[in-house]
Amino acid sequence: MPAPLEGESGMRAIYVIATLAAVLLVPALARCQPPVPGATAGGTGEAPKALPPGVLAQFDLENEADVQGWAPLVEGTTLSITHEPANVRQGQGALQFDYTPVEDYYLFQRGGLQVPGAKSLSFSVKATEKTPLLYGLGEGDGSAYDAFLELPANKWVDVQANLADLQLRPGSVDENNQLDADQLATVVFFDLCNMPGEDGRALGWKKGPQKLWLDNVIIGTQEVPSVFRTEDLPNGKRRIVVADFESQVVRGLDVGGAVLDLVPADRGQALKITYRVGPERWSGVVLGLGSLDLRGLEQVKVRLKSAAKAAVNLVLEERGDKSHYERLLDLEGNGAWHSYEVPVAEFTLSETSEDENGQLDPGELRVVIVVVDTYNAVVDAQGQGAVTADDIELICGPAPGATQERTLAPETK
Ligand SMILES: [Ca+2]
Ligand SMILES: [Ca+2]
Ligand SMILES: [Ca+2]
Ligand SMILES: [Ca+2]
Numbered sequence: 001m002p003a004p005l006e007g008e009s010g011m012r013a014i015y016v017i018a019t020l021a022a023v024l025l026v027p028a029l030a031r032c033q034p035p036v037p038g039a040t041a042g043g044t045g046e047a048p049k050a051l052p053p054g055v056l057a058q059f060d061l062e063n064e065a066d067v068q069g070w071a072p073l074v075e076g077t078t079l080s081i082t083h084e085p086a087n088v089r090q091g092q093g094a095l096q097f098d099y100t101p102v103e104d105y106y107l108f109q110r111g112g113l114q115v116p117g118a119k120s121l122s123f124s125v126k127a128t129e130k131t132p133l134l135y136g137l138g139e140g141d142g143s144a145y146d147a148f149l150e151l152p153a154n155k156w157v158d159v160q161a162n163l164a165d166l167q168l169r170p171g172s173v174d175e176n177n178q179l180d181a182d183q184l185a186t187v188v189f190f191d192l193c194n195m196p197g198e199d200g201r202a203l204g205w206k207k208g209p210q211k212l213w214l215d216n217v218i219i220g221t222q223e224v225p226s227v228f229r230t231e232d233l234p235n236g237k238r239r240i241v242v243a244d245f246e247s248q249v250v251r252g253l254d255v256g257g258a259v260l261d262l263v264p265a266d267r268g269q270a271l272k273i274t275y276r277v278g279p280e281r282w283s284g285v286v287l288g289l290g291s292l293d294l295r296g297l298e299q300v301k302v303r304l305k306s307a308a309k310a311a312v313n314l315v316l317e318e319r320g321d322k323s324h325y326e327r328l329l330d331l332e333g334n335g336a337w338h339s340y341e342v343p344v345a346e347f348t349l350s351e352t353s354e355d356e357n358g359q360l361d362p363g364e365l366r367v368v369i370v371v372v373d374t375y376n377a378v379v380d381a382q383g384q385g386a387v388t389a390d391d392i393e394l395i396c397g398p399a400p401g402a403t404q405e406r407t408l409a410p411e412t413k
Pocket of ligand 3: 244245246265267268269270390391
């Protein structure tokens with residue numbers, strides 16, 4: 001890739017984030033072999049406890065021995081069981097991750113899972129400071145699937161995720177490109193702050209001792225509501241709601257120093273992106289697209305409002321080479337909501353990005369990015385400004401080649 005242009009580093013960083021994570025994580029997984037095979041009922045090393053119906057693995061993290069099998073992957077970081085009531089979500093104990101981040105990859109994992117038939121992952125998590133958190137599952141051969149969210153400071157958050165909503169981590173390979181529950185071996189939690197280089201600059205740095213608590217990790221056979229809502233439209237098309245921001249936390253990551261807040265809006269909640277003029281030009285949010293089938297994508301919709309003139313870049317990122325396609329939207333700054341409907345054909349390859357086939361491949365998209373151009377935005381006396389976003393939707397027609405697949409389908413049965 002070309003060297004980053006002056007001021008473009010924030011943008012570039014967005015698309016190197018996960019690559020480095022994958023590079024580091026795969027060897028990390030290799031050097032941390034599953035230590036307690038089959039200990040799916042809490043890792044005590046004793047005979048597995050009886051599990052409730054629909055539960056394939058459960059970590060209630062109640063006793064000191066329950067830390068067995070959980071492994072921090074960076075030297076100088078530790079895992080233990082805490083009994084401090086405020087830091088326990090349920091029962092008498094929770095897992096405590098202690099780390100004083102410098103520049104590294106701060107993550108921990110539990111191996112030894114055996115969860116064929118798994119459909120969902122749930123857990124409760126809390127951190128001392130605001131944390132961009134990646135969570136996910138890994139197949140035994142290292143293929144990694146994950147999602148991320150913005151964890152607020154010092155507040156328990158209960159997370160439920162469908163395995164179908166997790167996405168193959170860029171840089172991670174899977175021979176069949178799908179998450180196979182019968183091959184899952186590892187669950188991982190990763191504070192994305194303090195990563196080396198561009199990643200650290202994009203996702204932020206923390207200083208001083210940090211703690212992260214985890215409780216009630218459950219892998220089950222029950223599907224939970226998807227974070228993506230798909231509706232069939234009367235014209236035969238599909239509407240996929242990527243984000244309506246009606247959740248407890250932001251299921252995305254802030255980049256370029258943005259502060260993300262869920263705020264009351266005309267339709268429930270919306271996402272307020274507060275940006276600041278600083279070293280990073282592009283400031284905003286990255287939203288994952290899970291394992292959605294986006295072939296046939298025709299249009300990207302978003303509602304935006306801003307009290308001052310602002311330029312917002314709507315970016316689609318392919319997995320693999322992480323080609324960036326973008327469409328700049330000019331906000332009038334009249335404080336009113338405005339709906340933007342951008343045909344896919346209007347997205348152009350970013351100047352700082354390359355694509356091996358020179359075309360936007362909707363089936364390859366992994367994230368949507370909404371970022372404000374802080375170099376060309378109005379700010380207040382404190383150097384701050386804000387843009388509010390809501391209802392990020394994708395409109396898809398029939399996938400190209402779908403008819404052919406349907407014809408072929410009976411032969412495969
Ligand atoms: Ca517990
Ligand atoms: Ca697979
Ligand atoms: Ca909303
Ligand atoms: Ca492409």
